[in-house]
Amino acid sequence: xxxPNEEEPDGPVRGIDGTFRTRDPDSxxxxxxxxxxxxxVTEVVVSGLAAAADADPLDLTPLTASVDPxxxxxxxxxxxxxxxxxxxxxxxxxxVSGEGRVVVTPKR
Numbered sequence: 001x002x003x004p005n006e007e008e009p010d011g012p013v014r015g016i017d018g019t020f021r022t023r024d025p026d027s028x029x030x031x032x033x034x035x036x037x038x039x040x041v042t043e044v045v046v047s048g049l050a051a052a053a054d055a056d057p058l059d060l061t062p063l064t065a066s067v068d069p070x071x072x073x074x075x076x077x078x079x080x081x082x083x084x085x086x087x088x089x090x091x092x093x094x095x096v097s098g099e100g101r102v103v104v105t106p107k108r
Contacts, residue, residue: 001047027106033076034100040104041076042069048104052092061090072096 029052033044042063050057061070066089075085076096083098088107095103 029103029104031104032100033102035097040073041096042073044098044102045072045104048102049089049092049094052104052106053090063089065089066094 003049029048031044031048031051032038033041040075046057046063049060067085067087072085076083076087076098078084079098081098084095086093086095088094091107093105093107095101095105097103
């Protein structure tokens, strides 16, 4: 079964923490990094941040201002499903899970 690397439809969705919530498509960007055709975790994070900011990835503050990209990729290369990392970058909260998800939300 192929999983899209795009946002899910509006409505109740199960969050990474297992709870259900209503998705606001204007404030949440979700991407999958667990497919071989999407690149590294870092590339997926940058793509999610660019989509959330509606900006070109090259116009964003470099990710190195918030996290070490090499360490991020290494941490999630063989991470268990319960692994989780949350950090802030350019006014957004980025959550990376061992389940293969990157979720970007505006910092509130």
